[in-house]
Amino acid sequence: MIDLSKLxxxxxxxxxxxxxxDLKRLPRHVAVIMDGNGRWARARKLPRVEGHRAxxxxxxxxxxxxxxxxxxxxxxxxxSVENWKRPRYEVATLMMxxxxxxxxxxxxxxxxxxxxTPIGRVEGLDPSVQRELRYAEEETAKNSGLLFQIALNxxxxxxxxxxxxxxxxxxxxxxxxxxxxxxxxxxxxxYTADIDDPDLLIxxxxxxRVSNFLLWQIAYAEIHVTKVFWPDFRRRHLFEAIIDxxxxxxxxxGVDESDAEMFIEAEGSPRSS
Ligand code: FPP
Numbered sequence: 001m002i003d004l005s006k007l008x009x010x011x012x013x014x015x016x017x018x019x020x021x022d023l024k025r026l027p028r029h030v031a032v033i034m035d036g037n038g039r040w041a042r043a044r045k046l047p048r049v050e051g052h053r054a055x056x057x058x059x060x061x062x063x064x065x066x067x068x069x070x071x072x073x074x075x076x077x078x079x080s081v082e083n084w085k086r087p088r089y090e091v092a093t094l095m096m097x098x099x100x101x102x103x104x105x106x107x108x109x110x111x112x113x114x115x116x117t118p119i120g121r122v123e124g125l126d127p128s129v130q131r132e133l134r135y136a137e138e139e140t141a142k143n144s145g146l147l148f149q150i151a152l153n154x155x156x157x158x159x160x161x162x163x164x165x166x167x168x169x170x171x172x173x174x175x176x177x178x179x180x181x182x183x184x185x186x187x188x189x190x191y192t193a194d195i196d197d198p199d200l201l202i203x204x205x206x207x208x209r210v211s212n213f214l215l216w217q218i219a220y221a222e223i224h225v226t227k228v229f230w231p232d233f234r235r236r237h238l239f240e241a242i243i244d245x246x247x248x249x250x251x252x253x254g255v256d257e258s259d260a261e262m263f264i265e266a267e268g269s270p271r272s273s
Contacts, residue, residue, distance in 0.1 A: 006068045007235070017239035018265040022246055027199035029073040030066065030241075031221065033213055034058070036205025036229030043229075046251070047071040054231035056101055062106070065235045067146040069111040069242075073195055074148055077213050081121065081155035095129050098152070103131045106139060113145030120154030135268075137271030147195065161187050192217055200245045202238075204230045222248045 002023055005165040008014035037051030044050070059076060066074040079094060102116075109116055118133045123248075166189050171177050187193065201210070206227040210218065224241040226233070236250075249256055 002070050003068065014239065017236055017243065020243050021239060023069075025246055026069060026071060026242065027245055028071070028196045029075070029198040030071060030200045030202065030238075031075040031077070031198035031214055031218065032062070033077045033203040033208055033211055033231075034199070034230040035063045035203060036252075037231060039205060040229035049090055050227075052090075052094055052097055056097060058158055058230055058233045059101065060105065061234055061256050062238055063114065063146070063148055064112060065238055066107065066148075067114050068072065071146060072216050073198075074146060074220060075119070075151060075192075075198065075214065076149070077151045077154065077211075079152045079154070081119075081158050082155055082212070095126060099129060099132045100161060106136055109136070109140050109148070110143070113143045114140060114148050115143040115145070116140045116148045116150070118152050119159075120152045124153045149192070149195070151213070154213075156212045159214075160216060161193050161199050162191075187216070190216060197215045197221065200224060200241060202226070202241045203226055204237075220250070220252055222250065227247060245268075 004018060008018045020112070034055060037055045038048045040054060041048050041051030053198040056181055063074060063076075078098065083094075085092060108114075116136045118137070122130060123132060129152075163186060167181060167186070168177075171179050188236075194216070197219065198214060198221045201214075201218050201223045203209070203223070203225045206225060208225060210223075214221075222245050224244045226241070228237055
């Protein structure tokens, strides 16, 4: 049961936004491209890494809010396979911030019944980062609330290639190399096997790109872009994104019901018979 008192102060902007949300039609999975840390820092004449540091507060608030809203899954894009091209100091700071976050926030994850898991080529990260990730994953493994996935050393194309290789190895092992697979089998071998696809993809900082994020899984996701830079992204922005999501008509390639009825009527009319 969602405790509304934990989501917004009475009379606040957040409260007025929560009132507009249909709590029975929440997205099952929200994916977020956290962008604009560098521009946030530049606007304040600060080094880029200060934008990442400030971004941690947004991560904390959004993950906690997602748990309080009882969303089943949230996935945050924290480090892409392409991000290794950034200056060495920036990469090292991002990894350090991640380790610090995991150490400091483990208690909050436990308090909020959040299960944490990384997705991506985790084996390509520094062993010290892998250790912290494994520890947080193991400690939170029995939690039954929000699943918090963090995409690290992640690329959508890399995931698809990894999945193909995994499936080919599996079929070879079972001596079924000629087998023909279907979409469900493929999805069952992605990093996100067993997880519902995102219903809502949020991108901050106004860019209109999907940046190699969850390429397979976002096939039917509704996309919400906000100009807000990630370090400024707060609960109220998540609520706005959910309100926007709930205003969309999702057809999955079909037609809406009233159009379908018109079609049936037209078929039955003398003109079309
Ligand atoms: C994009 O902003 C953001 C990133 C590449 C990293 C996101 C990381 C964090 C918010 C902090 C670490 C995360 C966790 C979960 C502890 P950008 O640098 O590309 O911004 P710009 O486009 O304005 O330059």
